[in-house]
Amino acid sequence: QKAVVTWNPMLMTIEQTPGVTKLFDSSKIPGEILDLLVVNTKVLRDEPRFAEALVGAWYEVMSLMSQRGPAADNAMAAMAQRSNASLNEYKAQLRTTAMFWTPEAAGDYARGPEIKEKMDFVRNFCFKHGLLGENARSVDIVGIRYPDGTIQGDSRNVKLRFDTRFVDKAKTGQLRKGGG
Incomplete structure (x- = not known):
């Protein structure tokens, strides 16, 4: 390859393989690639x-x-x-x-201004490079909702939600214990 x-x-x-050259790594774009747990909205609502x-x-x-x-x-x-x-x-x-070692850190980041700036850059990059689909006529085709209720893009087509309810519960010790 x-x-x-x-x-x-x-x-x-891979980096230990002779002849391999690293061209790029995510340290050059901090905050643009997030390691997230993504859960279907219906699953969150129902369970x-x-x-x-x-x-x-x-x-x-x-x-x-x-x-x-x-x-x-x-x-x-x-x-x-x-x-x-x-x-x-x-x-x-x-x-x-x-x-994000603590729920406070995760919640603070999700509620802060940086995430909106980074996600706006990411969605524009995705649109420019055709990653939103061949029929995407605008960067706003997909909506992103933030914890404060603001939405970037189409409010009728929200596909990504940054929901801090559960990290906030963890922060205040209000998560239910056990499975029942």
């Missing part, structure tokens, strides 16, 4: 406990991983193993990933 688009952990392996369980589990793991010591290393070693990486490689990958 002449070109490949990838991310860690595969990237770390809010599902979202609460996911968010609760996520921030339990984030809390553990952000600590130092054997418990954090054991958790990260297990994740590294499942990624076919060593613990040191896994930690190196984390150093190149902007993480």
Whole structure:
């Protein structure tokens, strides 16, 4: 192959191959590529406990991983193993990933001005390069809703919603515990 688009952990392996040259990485466009958990709106509406369980589990793991010591290393070693990486490689990958370690950080970012600026750039890039479909006549064909209720694009065709309800519940300790 002449070109490949990838991310860690595969990237770390590919970079060790003789003759490989990295042309670009996401550190040059901070905030434009977000690692997100995306859930269908109907699922969120019909099964809010599902979202609460996911968010609760996520921030339990984030809390553990952000600590130092054997418990954090054991958790990260297990994740590294499942990624076919060593613990040191896994930690190196984390150093190149902007993480929202706390629900406060995630909520603050989603409610802040930067996300709107970045998503506007991303949607314009997608339109310019035909990624919104061949029939897209405008960058506004798709709507993006933010936590404050503002919408970029078509308010009748909202396809991406930044919903902070569940991280806000995690922040205030209001996630329901257990499955019932």
